Structures are given as C-alpha cells and as structure tokens.
Amino acid sequence: MRILVVEDERRLARLLARGLEEAGHDTDVRFTGPDGLLAAATGRYDAVVLDVMLPGLDGIAVCQRLRSAGHRVPVIMLTARGEVPDRVGGLDAGADDYLNKPFSFDELLARLRALHRRTAGATASILRTGDLTLDPARRRVARGDTEVDLSAREFDILALLMARAGQCVTRYQILDEVWDGETDLRSNVIDVYIATLRAKVDKPFGRHAIETLRGVGYRLRPDGG
Secondary structure (H helix, E strand, C coil): CEEEEECCCHHHHHHHHHHHHHCCCEEEEECCHHHHHHHHCCCCCCEEEEECCCCCCCHHHHHHHHHHCCCCCCEEEEECCCCHHHHHHHHHCCCCEEEECCCCHHHHHHHHHHHHHHHHHHHCCCEEECCEEEECCCCEEEECCEEECCCHHHHHHHHHHHHCCCCCEEHHHHHHHHCCCCCCCCCCHHHHHHHHHHHHHCHHHCCCCEEEECCCEEEECCCCC
16 A cells, blocks of 8 residues: 555654555655645545644644545544544544554554555455456345355455455465454464355355365465356
8 A cells, every 4th residue: 555644743753654664555754734635635645644733734624625625545543632522523524543642553554454445345346256246345245146145254255365366365365454463373263264155155056166275375266166
C-alpha cells in the first residue's frame, strides 16, 4: 500500500514512516493539516494515518474537507484524547477507524490491512475460476448457478486462493491476510477452515479444486477443479 502519515510530532512521524516502510509500504509524511490535506487530495494514497491535533488545520477538519470533496481514501485517526465525544467527532467527520495514543504499531498495521481489504473488496472485480465465482462486493460465492453459503473466514480464504489461482498460497500468507497474524502457525485452525471450505465448494459438486501442497500451503487449480 501507499500510505500518507500526517503527524506534527516529527519523531513519531518518522518512526511510523520507517516502520511502515519496513513492513513493505510506500510512505510519505506531512507535518501540518494544510499540507496533509493537499497530499491526501491527490488520490495517490491507499490510506491516510491522520493525527487529530495538527497545526494550521486539525485532523477532523482535514477529514471533513476530504469527504466533502468526494475523496474516499480510508482514514485512520490518531489522538491522545480518548474520550467518547472525541472519537465520535472523528468518525462523524468521515474517519474509517480510530487509534488512541499510545498504540501498538502491530495494531496499526492490522487495522490498515483490514481497511485495505474492505475498500479493495468494495471495488474489486468478480473472481472466476472455472465455474466457481466470487463477488467481493456482494460477498457472494457460487458454483455454476448454485450459491454457496460461506462464513466470513471461509470467504476470505477462498478469495485469497482465487486471486492467486494456480499459485501456492502459504499458511503464513493465509495467517497474515485473513487472521492479521492473530493465530499461531502451529495450530490447526487453517486446516479446519480449508476442510470446511472443501466440504462446501468442492465435495458437493464432485470437484477437487483446493489442493494441499504438503508442508507448504494450498493451491486452487486454475480450472476450478
């Protein structure tokens, strides 16, 4: 992702930028409200990490102006003020999420990933692999004309496999993208979900689309099974 950090505490801003870049994200930093608004309005960013207390224009006003101008870039607001009215004010201004200072950097990364999945899903194209289709916007899966009812986790795993059909998807990738790293690679939770997914999208239709690559991960056959 390309992320804009708007934070007037320069040491914190640089620490955030370095951490985000080490996590694989392209990151730009602005230190004032007007500069942050100007950068965010370019449409170049996948997410904005926006402090509330900024010189020139506070974060709530920045977010309000972005939304009034039609910019839908996801915004996570940062604040040292944790009172409910402050959080409500930020969310009412159009922020997508809220973090109180001090916060865990791992939590910020997890929230950014969750926001990216939601916004990407809202605009993503329908995925098709053989007669298996997945509609990210409507959260709908079907085999041919038969709709398949999946849980949220099953849907997210299948979407990951379909987006990379024919490629190996490792257990770590599933853990990172579906669970945000919140479970243990040593647990069998991924195996359980793969088994239930097969029971819904493969077995009733006489298919074997989801393959196990022993010791590595899983792969969805590019012909859909």
